[in-house]
Amino acid sequence: MISVAEALDKVFALVAPTPVEEVPLAGAAGRVLARPVSARLTQPPFAASAMDGYAIAAADFHAGAALIVIGTSRAGEGFGGTLAPGQAVRIFTGAPVPVGADRVVIQEDVSRDGDRITLGDALGSGTNIRPAGADFAEGDSIAAPRRLRPADLALAAAMNLPTLPVHRRPEVAIIATGDELVMPGEVPGPDQIIASNAFGLKAMVEAEGGIGRLLPIARDTEASLKAVFGLAEGADLIVTIGGASVGDHDLVGKVAADLGMEQAFYKVAMRPGKPLMAGRMGGAAMIGLPGNPVSALVCATLFLLPVLRVMQGLPAGPAPRLTGVLARDLDSNGPREHYMRARITGAGLAPFDTQDSALLTILAEADALIVRPPGDGPRRAGEPAEYIRL
Numbered sequence: 001m002i003s004v005a006e007a008l009d010k011v012f013a014l015v016a017p018t019p020v021e022e023v024p025l026a027g028a029a030g031r032v033l034a035r036p037v038s039a040r041l042t043q044p045p046f047a048a049s050a051m052d053g054y055a056i057a058a059a060d061f062h063a064g065a066a067l068i069v070i071g072t073s074r075a076g077e078g079f080g081g082t083l084a085p086g087q088a089v090r091i092f093t094g095a096p097v098p099v100g101a102d103r104v105v106i107q108e109d110v111s112r113d114g115d116r117i118t119l120g121d122a123l124g125s126g127t128n129i130r131p132a133g134a135d136f137a138e139g140d141s142i143a144a145p146r147r148l149r150p151a152d153l154a155l156a157a158a159m160n161l162p163t164l165p166v167h168r169r170p171e172v173a174i175i176a177t178g179d180e181l182v183m184p185g186e187v188p189g190p191d192q193i194i195a196s197n198a199f200g201l202k203a204m205v206e207a208e209g210g211i212g213r214l215l216p217i218a219r220d221t222e223a224s225l226k227a228v229f230g231l232a233e234g235a236d237l238i239v240t241i242g243g244a245s246v247g248d249h250d251l252v253g254k255v256a257a258d259l260g261m262e263q264a265f266y267k268v269a270m271r272p273g274k275p276l277m278a279g280r281m282g283g284a285a286m287i288g289l290p291g292n293p294v295s296a297l298v299c300a301t302l303f304l305l306p307v308l309r310v311m312q313g314l315p316a317g318p319a320p321r322l323t324g325v326l327a328r329d330l331d332s333n334g335p336r337e338h339y340m341r342a343r344i345t346g347a348g349l350a351p352f353d354t355q356d357s358a359l360l361t362i363l364a365e366a367d368a369l370i371v372r373p374p375g376d377g378p379r380r381a382g383e384p385a386e387y388i389r390l
């Protein structure tokens with residue numbers, strides 16, 4: 001059995017970034033910028049007032065100065081003339097600072113009588129002027145690759161970039177397998193349960209920037225599995241759930257091989273998630289997840305999300321790990337890397353008493369996976385431990 005790190009490298013080797021497409025800013029949130037983009041203009045394009053007040057010359061900046069107001073500069077319409085010492089221009093936030101003015105005195109520090117103003121006794125020290133280019137200059141760039149956050153979109157808009165080059169959303173076909181499964185809302189037979197994993201997986205795929213395509217449930221026959229694999233045509237990645245283990249009805253590996261899958265690995269030294277497989281199948285990468293709900297979603301956290309990032313042009317790397325302290329003692333770990341469902345509490349990381357990989361209620365309550373290396377000795381409360389945030 002290979003380690004989680006080795007398996008992850010093999011999964012990364014199965015995929016490449018998707019092609020680049022140009023999308024309107026309004027649809028670019030969460031997408032990954034594919035190449036650097038440059039500002040088409042300078043911001044602010046002119047020296048601008050940061051406050052509402054009066055623009056004056058430096059020579060007049062002293063308490064009690066009496067000045068004549070000769071015009072107005074407001075955002076969208078500046079003052080066309082030149083200001084001389086002894087003069088002031090009424091100015092508003094965002095407006096161009098007139099030629100000849102060196103600072104803006106806020107209106108709270110000024111008394112006005114008709115066209116005359118007198119500066120007060122306690123004047124603030126700042127110029128209240130934002131120089132041209134204070135934010136960015138024409139040609140300045142946003143680096144790539146980069147997951148676009150709201151502030152990035154506002155910045156790109158300010159740079160006068162109406163569209164951005166991003167990687168196409170990877171399309172992920174999700175195939176649940178098993179005779180025991182029916183869809184939510186259906187009435188299960190006496191030996192049946194509801195297919196749940198695919199809904200969690202689709203949500204994970206979409207939160208990471210991909211498109212999740214739920215295919216019909218494949219039954220435990222070669223013909224049914226083959227038919228559903230056929231429906232995955234065109235996907236960048238095929239994810240199967242279940243049928244991965246060693247039982248007589250675990251057919252995913254066999255059918256995938258019959259359909260030409262080149263297997264990169266089968267079985268990983270991890271808990272949960274041991275019967276994980278991956279390979280390439282036709283034009284797509286394929287990841288075969290174990291059927292137990294927690295195993296499927298933990299494997300997706302460790303493999304599917306990182307691989308989706310790579311497919312969108314982001315650097316290859318494992319699920320980010322943080323360090324916390326244990327809220328209670330832990331027994332020694334076995335030979336597989338253990339991802340323990342845990343809660344982050346005031347006292348530290350508190351693993352749930354039961355770690356059965358079938359229990360979705362526990363996973364839904366968990367906000368961390370404590371990572372225990374293979375063979376890790378017993379641990380005491382208060383010792384540091386690595387974890388993955390859920």
Ligand SMILES: Nc1nc2c(c(=O)[nH]1)N[C@H]1C(S)=C(S)[C@@H](COP(=O)(O)OP(=O)(O)OC[C@H]3O[C@@H](n4cnc5c(N)ncnc54)[C@H](O)[C@@H]3O)O[C@H]1N2
Nearest residue numbers: 176195196197198241242243244245250274290291292295
């Ligand atoms: N003799 C052995 N038996 C098992 C081994 C082993 O090494 N030797 N490994 C166990 C481990 S670990 C896991 S994990 C499971 C994984 O098995 P499969 O991937 O073949 O999964 P299934 O048998 O199809 O299903 C397991 C379990 O999960 C339920 N399931 C499946 N799909 C869904 C779904 N879409 N939504 C909700 N629940 C689902 C299924 O009904 C089963 O209860 O194998 C162990 N056995």
Ligand code: MOO
Nearest residue numbers: 272273274295357
């Ligand atoms: O490893 Mo299985 O994935 O324990 O439930």
